[in-house]
Amino acid sequence: MSNTNEIQACIFDLDGVIVDTANSHYKAWKRLANELGFDLTPEQNEKMKGIGRMESLDMLLEIGNIEADKKEKKKLADLKNGWYRDYISEMQPDELLPGVIDFLEELTEENILIAIGSASRNAPTIVRQVQIGRYLDALIDGSKVTKGKPHPEVFLKAAEEMGVEPAHCVVFEDAQAGIDAARNGGMRTIGVGSQQVLHNADMIIPGLNEINLEKLRTLEK
């Protein structure tokens, strides 16, 4: 008989969980804000984490009290994305965050399926550059979803592609919007970051170097 709490798949957010690109997103948004004549604080940026590109731009423009039509917004988003892509263009496998490969190896050995569930349209490029494609059973990125986190679509699609029920999935997230998305989809959650920032995750770890199979399995109890 199968355990109803059994963990059959892990779904990882990408930016800030697998690679340190959350910082590069912040750098590029801050640069855009500065060009537009205002600043973006780390606290304001925290709320933009996990959110899609155009929604993030809307938040940024609201912070700066700036109005823009659709065409101008597209131009600004492209500008930010160009800088962001420049920052990540030289990204190498050694820029994977500590503990990532060891944990992916451990999951693979135990036949636990692995997916990426990211709001970023740049996710496939990053996965290629850091060479983790061989571990993945599904890769759902920003171009495959119509509703952003905290809607659960990105994680539900990943689960569906792997053929695993949401109740058997655990999501790793560094953004509150992502924790909410996973919970909205009926999945268990591991917050990657600090308790001060992430609320209501089933477990909080500072990084993937602080998780292994044994610790993961405590969520099955």
Ligand code: BG6
């Ligand atoms: C998320 C990031 O993963 O992707 C956000 O946390 C980012 O900061 C979003 O805005 C969209 O990314 P991209 O690469 O499609 O602009």
Ligand code: MG
């Ligand atoms: Mg993230």
